[in-house]
Amino acid sequence: MAKGAQPKRPSIHDVARRAGVSAATVSKVMHGVPTVKAENAERVFEAVRQLGYRADPLASDLRRSKRRIIGAIVPELESEFFGSIVTHLERLAERRGYTLVAASSGESEEREAEILRRMEDWRVAGVVLAPVRDEHGPAGEMMRAQGMTGVMIDRVLSDKTFDTVSADSLSASAEVARELADRGHRHVLVIGLGEQGACVRARLEGFRRTAEALDPQMRIDVLLSESSVEPLRGAIRDYFSRGERPTAVFSLFLKGTLVALSEFRRRGWHCPDDISLIGFDDAEWMQVTWPSIAAVVQPVERIAAHAMERLFRRIDGETGPPMARLEPCRFLVRESIGMPRQERRQGPKISVVET
Amino acid sequence: MAKGAQPKRPSIHDVARRAGVSAATVSKVMHGVPTVKAENAERVFEAVRQLGYRADPLASDLRRSKRRIIGAIVPELESEFFGSIVTHLERLAERRGYTLVAASSGESEEREAEILRRMEDWRVAGVVLAPVRDEHGPAGEMMRAQGMTGVMIDRVLSDKTFDTVSADSLSASAEVARELADRGHRHVLVIGLGEQGACVRARLEGFRRTAEALDPQMRIDVLLSESSVEPLRGAIRDYFSRGERPTAVFSLFLKGTLVALSEFRRRGWHCPDDISLIGFDDAEWMQVTWPSIAAVVQPVERIAAHAMERLFRRIDGETGPPMARLEPCRFLVRESIGMPRQERRQGPKISVVET
DNA sequence: ATGAAAGCGCTAACAT
DNA sequence: ATGTTAGCGCTTTCAT
Numbered sequence: 257m258a259k260g261a262q263p264k265r266p267s268i269h270d271v272a273r274r275a276g277v278s279a280a281t282v283s284k285v286m287h288g289v290p291t292v293k294a295e296n297a298e299r300v301f302e303a304v305r306q307l308g309y310r311a312d313p314l315a316s317d318l319r320r321s322k323r324r325i326i327g328a329i330v331p332e333l334e335s336e337f338f339g340s341i342v343t344h345l346e347r348l349a350e351r352r353g354y355t356l357v358a359a360s361s362g363e364s365e366e367r368e369a370e371i372l373r374r375m376e377d378w379r380v381a382g383v384v385l386a387p388v389r390d391e392h393g394p395a396g397e398m399m400r401a402q403g404m405t406g407v408m409i410d411r412v413l414s415d416k417t418f419d420t421v422s423a424d425s426l427s428a429s430a431e432v433a434r435e436l437a438d439r440g441h442r443h444v445l446v447i448g449l450g451e452q453g454a455c456v457r458a459r460l461e462g463f464r465r466t467a468e469a470l471d472p473q474m475r476i477d478v479l480l481s482e483s484s485v486e487p488l489r490g491a492i493r494d495y496f497s498r499g500e501r502p503t504a505v506f507s508l509f510l511k512g513t514l515v516a517l518s519e520f521r522r523r524g525w526h527c528p529d530d531i532s533l534i535g536f537d538d539a540e541w542m543q544v545t546w547p548s549i550a551a552v553v554q555p556v557e558r559i560a561a562h563a564m565e566r567l568f569r570r571i572d573g574e575t576g577p578p579m580a581r582l583e584p585c586r587f588l589v590r591e592s593i594g595m596p597r598q599e600r601r602q603g604p605k606i607s608v609v610e611t
Numbered sequence: 612m613a614k615g616a617q618p619k620r621p622s623i624h625d626v627a628r629r630a631g632v633s634a635a636t637v638s639k640v641m642h643g644v645p646t647v648k649a650e651n652a653e654r655v656f657e658a659v660r661q662l663g664y665r666a667d668p669l670a671s672d673l674r675r676s677k678r679r680i681i682g683a684i685v686p687e688l689e690s691e692f693f694g695s696i697v698t699h700l701e702r703l704a705e706r707r708g709y710t711l712v713a714a715s716s717g718e719s720e721e722r723e724a725e726i727l728r729r730m731e732d733w734r735v736a737g738v739v740l741a742p743v744r745d746e747h748g749p750a751g752e753m754m755r756a757q758g759m760t761g762v763m764i765d766r767v768l769s770d771k772t773f774d775t776v777s778a779d780s781l782s783a784s785a786e787v788a789r790e791l792a793d794r795g796h797r798h799v800l801v802i803g804l805g806e807q808g809a810c811v812r813a814r815l816e817g818f819r820r821t822a823e824a825l826d827p828q829m830r831i832d833v834l835l836s837e838s839s840v841e842p843l844r845g846a847i848r849d850y851f852s853r854g855e856r857p858t859a860v861f862s863l864f865l866k867g868t869l870v871a872l873s874e875f876r877r878r879g880w881h882c883p884d885d886i887s888l889i890g891f892d893d894a895e896w897m898q899v900t901w902p903s904i905a906a907v908v909q910p911v912e913r914i915a916a917h918a919m920e921r922l923f924r925r926i927d928g929e930t931g932p933p934m935a936r937l938e939p940c941r942f943l944v945r946e947s948i949g950m951p952r953q954e955r956r957q958g959p960k961i962s963v964v965e966t
Numbered sequence: 967a968t969g970a971a972a973g974c975g976c977t978a979a980c981a982t
Numbered sequence: 983a984t985g986t987t988a989g990c991g992c993t994t995t996c997a998t
Contacts, residue, residue, distance in 0.1 A: 265734070267991055278969045283993055291967060310732050314669050314678075315991035318974050323669075333698050339688040343715050355729065357712050360698050374710065377665050379620070517899035526901065544872040545900045546881065622975055633985045638977055646983055670975035673990050 266307040274303035286311060313355075326567065327375035327383040328358040329368060329395070331411075335510060336539050337556060338386065341409070344560035345384055352568060354381065361388055363484075369394045376402055382567045384409060390453025391415040407567045409559055411455040414580030419566040421581045423554040425455055425536075428585035429462030432506055432534055432552065435589060437470040441504045441532065441596050443477075445495070447488060447516065448508030450480040459508045459536060477502060489515045496523060503596030504532035510539065513549065528594025538588060547591030555583040621662040629658035641666060668710075681922065682730035682738040683713040684723060684750070686766075690865060691894050692911060693741065696764070699915035700739055707923060709736065716743055718839075724749045731757055737922045739764060745808030746770040762922045764914055766810040769935030774921040776936045778909040780810055780891075783940035784817030787861055787889055787907065790944060792825040796859045796887065796951050798832075800850070802843060802871065803863030805835040814863045814891060832857060844870045851878060858951030859887035865894060868904065883949030893943060902946030910938040 272279040285300040330338040349356040361368035383406040481488035507513040513535030542549035627634040640655040685693040704711040716723035738761040836843035862868040868890030897904035
């Protein structure tokens with residue numbers, strides 16, 4: 257297996273030479289320009305076949321001063337949600353002859369800005385940004401300043417410059433409130449990440465308003481951590497340690513659901529007997545555990561589809577005011593939601609060892 | 612917010628003009644070539660600052676005939692494992708001044724080949740391929756044929772052309788076998804995806820050999836689905852319906868663990884009282900559920916790190932025979948592993964409704 | 967119907 | 983120490 261210098265790939269000139277025409281003609285043939293003599297076209301195709309020629313899209317883009325590249329920036333790639341978003345965006349971009357270049361900001365606004373800068377260096381045609389915080393982050397500002405073409409998704413509700421596409425958090429949370437109120441819950445803990453800006457606010461408000469409308473007496477405690485998950489875990493732990501005993505927990509984001517579960521474990525509380533749980537964001541495992549976990553499912557595919565549609569319209573020159581689109585969620589009621597128990601047995605405070 | 616044509620970004624010539632030097636000099640300054648008069652360098656920096664100039668890396672790559680782009684191809688982006696792999700690769704590539712372009716093959720070899728073709732069109736400097744099946748898939752062949760630079764990871768053990776980096780499946784599975792044998796399990800069901808080639812074979816053999824060495828009487832049933840997960844689910848269902856009652860299930864891949872759990876649910880079996888469960892591949896949720904799920908943790912970070920290290924060495928011209936690297940896994944014993952029960956109570960055959 | 971020439975934004979020899 | 987020139991691989995007038 258000789259490791260020799262790989263034979264440089266044939267260029268358009270190699271094809272031209274072989275076909276006995278000029279590079280310009282080859283280019284025309286490749287683009288289906290009809291003013292080429294059939295015979296020459298045939299020779300070109302033959303040469304292309306023989307050499308295995310494939311055009312370099314980047315060189316082509318350079319010359320046309322228009323890159324067929326879409327950038328996607330997401331807070332993380334490890335989650336089902338964003339992984340799925342990126343997968344869809346990838347397919348949608350390809351369908352239009354574009355290549356998606358995805359990058360993850362690791363929940364850091366500095367990195368987010370850094371990545372955006374690199375995408376602008378690449379002169380991408382457009383960007384799908386799922387900001388770490390919300391539309392007011394540094395990335396959004398950069399996009400405005402640079403006059404970039406882009407769409408924002410997920411942790412945004414609307415923006416004064418860019419089209420936005422996100423889940424209808426307000427309605428979804430309202431539905432959750434309805435479900436809990438119906439079952440007689442009158443003390444609910446809501447947990448979330450404050451950093452996620454407008455989005456978390458909508459989820460919170462949707463819940464609060466509906467809950468208060470249905471049962472003005474309902475006690476709603478809210479625990480928000482400004483930035484990361486661990487402080488939130490601490491806050492929840494404190495909260496329970498103070499003796500607070502809500503009958504249900506509503507987590508506004510996936511990791512919060514995990515944290516809630518693990519805090520229940522620590523205290524030996526079982527779902528839904530000791531406490532009910534509902535999470536924003538569904539995951540595959542939630543339907544196979546005991547109990548299965550109730551969740552709000554975000555319409556990933558529709559979010560991706562509409563984001564791309566808006567983006568391509570803007571790339572194609574559509575002007576007009578930014579549109580803010582909200583896609584409806586589904587609420588999956590599963591076993592983790594029960595009735596509140598009246599007599600509150602003190603849960604045994606053993607902490608289960610995890611190996 | 613005028614939507615006017617965005618002001619074209621300044622080119623190196625704009626900077627040159629403004630600084631009163633040639634483009635070549637600007638280029639030198641940007642690359643830290645020391646033979647530039649300090650004063651001129653200063654003027655260039657000033658012009659760069661004023662114009663907000665940033666070089667176009669793609670144009671630069673074109674001229675140098677060397678792209679600072681690494682391609683990554685993974686079977687899916689929705690899983691923690693590959694999401695995490697890609698995230699790490701991204702950072703590692705950046706650290707060397709490269710950009711990672713990731714794509715997902717959706718577990719399809721056709722798509723895998725298609726993506727690889729596009730990456731070759733892009734003239735990427737190298738490719739990290741996590742093949743759908745194993746090193747013998749079409750993508751590997753293409754890479755060989757094209758003389759591409761690349762590294763294979765995950766579902767491979769070794770290759771005759773390319774460096775490979777993967778988890779030490781054999782040892783990990785042996786450890787699982789030891790644990791189960793120690794606890795007295797004498798009838799184990801192993802489930803996996805046949806398509807995943809050498810990798811699954813290693814996981815299976817590692818288990819089988821050790822188990823048989825420790826307890827020649829141990830009964831090991833194996834259910835492999837050739838391609839996708841759903842047929843496997845069917846096979847498992849049939850298997851249990853026939854009255855088979857292994858005391859433990861060992862899943863060779865993440866989705867299999869989910870399937871096993873959901874089949875347990877259908878039958879109302881609880882873990883580990885009715886049956887024990889161990890899965891290859893860890894996930895965040897596995898430690899917060901009741902019971903927590905025992906799992907083999909793949910060394911994601913090390914796999915990514917070594918893959919990139921090998922890749923860059925090859926890009927930098929290292930020759931020599933391909934290296935096959937195996938990274939050790941950790942085995943997390945959790946609550947889903949118990950002792951086998953002698954008297955086998957017939958589990959109630961209710962199927963739990965999932966909404 | 968075709969090709970020569972110019973050039974996208976950049977870099978690398980080579981002069982000076 | 984700097985600028986001129988040529989050209990990476992491609993596309994696009996614009997003559998012919």
